[in-house]
Amino acid sequence: MGTLETMKDIFNNPNKIIEEWKKDGKKVVGHRCMYVPEEIIHAAGMLPYPTFGTPEPIKKADSYFQPCACEFVRNLFDLALDKKFGFLDSMVLCNTCDAVRHLYNMWDTYVDSVPCYMVNNPQKMYDESGFKFYRMELEKFKKLMEDLSGNKITDESLKKSIELYDETRRLLKELNDLRKRDIPAISGSEFLRTSMASMLMPKENANPLLRKLIDEVKNREIKNADGPRILLTGSIIDNPTLIELVEDMGGVVVVDDLCTSAKYFWYTTKPNNDPMDAIVRFNLERTLCACAHPSEDRYDYLQGLIREFNIDGIIYFNIKYCHPFVYESAIFRKKLEEEVPTLTLEVDHSLSGLGQLKTRVQAFIEML
Amino acid sequence: MATKVTAPGKKSLQTTLEIGKAIRAYYGGIKEAQKAGKPVIWSYGLVPREIFHAADAPVIYLEHLPLMIGAKQLSGHYIQIAEEEGFSRDVCAFHRCFLGCAVAKERDPYLEKFFAPPNLIIASNLPCMSESKSFLYAADHHDCPYYFLDAPINTWGKDIPEYAIEYFAGQLKGAIDSMEEHGFKVDMDKLKESINLTKKMMGLWNEIDNCRKTVPTPMSTVDGITAAYPLIQLPGTELGVTLFERLLEELKERVEKKQGVIEDEKLRLMWFGVPPFYNMGLFNYVEKYGAVVVKSMVEYIAGGAFDPSVMDPEKPLESLAYKALVDIVNPTYTNMVDFIVKAVEDFKIDGLIGVVKRSCGLLPGYMRLAKDAVYNGSGVPMTIFDLDGLDIREYDDVTSKANLDSFVESLLANKRRQ
Numbered sequence: 194m195g196t197l198e199t200m201k202d203i204f205n206n207p208n209k210i211i212e213e214w215k216k217d218g219k220k221v222v223g224h225r226c227m228y229v230p231e232e233i234i235h236a237a238g239m240l241p242y243p244t245f246g247t248p249e250p251i252k253k254a255d256s257y258f259q260p261c262a263c264e265f266v267r268n269l270f271d272l273a274l275d276k277k278f279g280f281l282d283s284m285v286l287c288n289t290c291d292a293v294r295h296l297y298n299m300w301d302t303y304v305d306s307v308p309c310y311m312v313n314n315p316q317k318m319y320d321e322s323g324f325k326f327y328r329m330e331l332e333k334f335k336k337l338m339e340d341l342s343g344n345k346i347t348d349e350s351l352k353k354s355i356e357l358y359d360e361t362r363r364l365l366k367e368l369n370d371l372r373k374r375d376i377p378a379i380s381g382s383e384f385l386r387t388s389m390a391s392m393l394m395p396k397e398n399a400n401p402l403l404r405k406l407i408d409e410v411k412n413r414e415i416k417n418a419d420g421p422r423i424l425l426t427g428s429i430i431d432n433p434t435l436i437e438l439v440e441d442m443g444g445v446v447v448v449d450d451l452c453t454s455a456k457y458f459w460y461t462t463k464p465n466n467d468p469m470d471a472i473v474r475f476n477l478e479r480t481l482c483a484c485a486h487p488s489e490d491r492y493d494y495l496q497g498l499i500r501e502f503n504i505d506g507i508i509y510f511n512i513k514y515c516h517p518f519v520y521e522s523a524i525f526r527k528k529l530e531e532e533v534p535t536l537t538l539e540v541d542h543s544l545s546g547l548g549q550l551k552t553r554v555q556a557f558i559e560m561l
Numbered sequence: 562m563a564t565k566v567t568a569p570g571k572k573s574l575q576t577t578l579e580i581g582k583a584i585r586a587y588y589g590g591i592k593e594a595q596k597a598g599k600p601v602i603w604s605y606g607l608v609p610r611e612i613f614h615a616a617d618a619p620v621i622y623l624e625h626l627p628l629m630i631g632a633k634q635l636s637g638h639y640i641q642i643a644e645e646e647g648f649s650r651d652v653c654a655f656h657r658c659f660l661g662c663a664v665a666k667e668r669d670p671y672l673e674k675f676f677a678p679p680n681l682i683i684a685s686n687l688p689c690m691s692e693s694k695s696f697l698y699a700a701d702h703h704d705c706p707y708y709f710l711d712a713p714i715n716t717w718g719k720d721i722p723e724y725a726i727e728y729f730a731g732q733l734k735g736a737i738d739s740m741e742e743h744g745f746k747v748d749m750d751k752l753k754e755s756i757n758l759t760k761k762m763m764g765l766w767n768e769i770d771n772c773r774k775t776v777p778t779p780m781s782t783v784d785g786i787t788a789a790y791p792l793i794q795l796p797g798t799e800l801g802v803t804l805f806e807r808l809l810e811e812l813k814e815r816v817e818k819k820q821g822v823i824e825d826e827k828l829r830l831m832w833f834g835v836p837p838f839y840n841m842g843l844f845n846y847v848e849k850y851g852a853v854v855v856k857s858m859v860e861y862i863a864g865g866a867f868d869p870s871v872m873d874p875e876k877p878l879e880s881l882a883y884k885a886l887v888d889i890v891n892p893t894y895t896n897m898v899d900f901i902v903k904a905v906e907d908f909k910i911d912g913l914i915g916v917v918k919r920s921c922g923l924l925p926g927y928m929r930l931a932k933d934a935v936y937n938g939s940g941v942p943m944t945i946f947d948l949d950g951l952d953i954r955e956y957d958d959v960t961s962k963a964n965l966d967s968f969v970e971s972l973l974a975n976k977r978r979q
């Protein structure tokens with residue numbers, strides 16, 4: 194089996210990762226989203242596990258959340274109620290959108306089997322007083338992880354974890370760079386599966402696989418690469434179906450500004466003798482999450498992607514009621530459109546209504 | 562011709578009429594101030610306005626324009642304008658309405674009386690995503706500076722740690738610096754004085770609440786929502802204190818005379834969610850059953866459930882930071898849920914009405930939590946139904962009234978059985 198296939202297999206069967214990890218009695222800590230430092234969890238000897246949803250329709254969660262909460266979050270809560278996250282030893286959320294804040298409220302109240310913790314992060318970037326606040330929060334979080342794992346987190350262990358996670362980021366970025374070419378080496382849907390599999394796996398396993406994969410695909414050219422080059426952005430996409438839809442309509446998805454893709458690996462940690470400070474600055478000296486400020490920073494980053502990846506069109510896939518991206522797309526669209534045509538689409542996380550989406554994507558790609 | 566189904570709420574107190582006048586006078590004055598060369602700030606209800614009073618700054622609050630024009634049934638028009646600008650229906654109706662007002666090429670004469678373009682925008686993420694993001698569009702449109710006041714969510718309940726107070730107090734200082742940079746002079750002595758006045762106001766508000774707990778209640782939420790206006794707009798001012806003193810006097814008199822809002826009070830209700838601002842008469846609708854909506858949660862936003870004794874005029878920014886961070890609407894849920902449970906007990910509530918404004922990212926998420934906590938605490942039931950209190954286009958009078966009918970009838974039947 195080629196490494197792309199291995200990645201696909203891991204993406205399709207994440208339970209295997211958990212089984213393997215738990216064999217020696219080690220713990221798993223679920224989280225959502227980017228202000229929960231995975232390195233701290235890892236340095237305590239536990240597996241940080243980014244929680245993703247499934248395209249299944251919501252069952253139990255709808256009697257807790259109103260239908261006007263983002264469907265991704267309702268889906269996560271549904272899985273939690275259904276004990277599908279029963280393998281987690283703890284769940285950690287952070288201060289991002291209203292929906293995630295409510296996920297904490299619900300989880301803390303109604304899911305007894307897995308305790309839930311909230312990391313309180315600032316939403317203002319580049320602010321020294323915010324660094325101080327976040328540092329205090331992270332010190333508490335570090336202690337919590339030490340208590341949960343029974344392992345002390347030393348500066349040395351934390352530095353090692355940072356280096357390991359940065360290596361994953363560097364490798365994913367290197368792989369992603371192969372999409373800059375006129376004919377990309379890897380398709381959008383292949384990349385998303387790889388990126389998500391790497392996020393789920395212990396990085397000790399992900400890194401050698403990524404190295405191997407880069408080696409395998411560096412001289413590859415994908416088929417059907419003559420369509421317009423698309424930048425995908427918007428709410429979380431945790432399933433390649435939407436990307437495949439764009440690809441089926443003739444678009445070439447060359448970069449994805451998603452929490453399951455570029456946002457995860459775009460930056461690496463700056464050298465710093467104090468590893469906690471390094472983590473604080475890693476998270477707060479950039480605006481990648483649409484909840485954060487200043488949003489100009491995110492706009493500049495998107496512009497960078499447009500240039501670097503030679504983009505012909507942008508598609509915002511906004512999950513219904515995802516307020517961060519509903520606002521962002523309305524605010525950015527006018528400006529973005531001066532550079533490249535931009536399409537904003539409202540999608541269901543459960544991927545219903547794909548037929549209608551297809552028509553709109555097709556019309557957009559034909560227009561490009 | 563379509564029959565008009567909405568109606569303003571019937572207020573029964575003299576002071577709330579005066580408060581209504583004070584609101585209009587305040588907004589009327591903003592335009593004049595700008596004409597006279599004063600810069601105008603746009604901000605939100607949860608940004609501590611003591612800092613604005615200390616600079617004598619004219620401020621338009623995002624919540625107020627939609628409410629005022631909502632009461633005149635004009636909100637739909639401006640919401641439509643925002644939607645044409647690309648804001649989907651998922652965006653909070655308050656924000657769509659305000660953005661519609663902000664970008665409209667023409668404004669109707671009523672709005673025109675109050676509308677003044679911003680010279681500075683001070684926004685915050687307290688309590689929701691909309692508050693932090695929607696003004697960015699307005700700032701861009703009016704090409705005006707924007708300060709973002711970052712509020713941590715409250716993961717601590719009443720015991721806010723020093724480092725969180727310090728962070729938010731620092732954010733407030735940043736807002737003050739930004740005001741000074743844009744033509745305002747913030748008088749720190751006045752700020753200290755306004756903390757004293759806020760303490761006084763909050764104390765009075767708590768006494769007002771105590772009066773409202775009496776059976777029959779001397780004041781319903783129709784008056785209460787207007788009465789809560791000074792909490793948002795006038796903390797830290799003499800006018801706010803005077804208005805609350807008068808209101809308290811009026812209520813005490815009523816309590817003494819055992820004068821209720823309606824003659825034979827059979828049921829006491831509480832409203833959770835955004836009230837129907839274009840149809841406040843809906844609150845009076847239940848009176849035919851002998852039911853009174855005694856309280857609504859929105860009356861508590863901006864410090865209404867707050868113990869003022871913790872405020873220290875010598876530490877004005879820290880005091881304001883504490884007050885803002887413990888506000889019941891600041892997520893996470895503990896303060897909100899505790900507060901609802903306590904209010905239901907204190908106000909001897911028989912039933913809780915929860916309305917879901919679908920475009921709100923915050924309040925609908927509390928519905929189930931409040932329902933369970935209240936039911937488990939005191940056995941009081943809650944009904945939950947859709948009602949967008951601002952976007953009149955979404956309003957369905959027949960269904961809303963049918964929902965109220967069946968809830969109130971079931972409460973009465975329960976009472977009869979007891």
Ligand code: SF4
Pocket residue numbers: 225226227228289290293429452481482483484517
């Ligand atoms: S944009 Fe990403 S990091 Fe931000 S809240 Fe959404 S999923 Fe989380």
Ligand code: SF4
Pocket residue numbers: 263264265266290291292293428429512514515516517518
């Ligand atoms: S950022 Fe959007 S998609 Fe992600 S959890 Fe929040 S509302 Fe849902």
Ligand code: SF4
Pocket residue numbers: 653654655656688689690691692835920921922923924
């Ligand atoms: S709390 Fe709800 S109604 Fe209020 S501004 Fe936020 S989204 Fe709008």
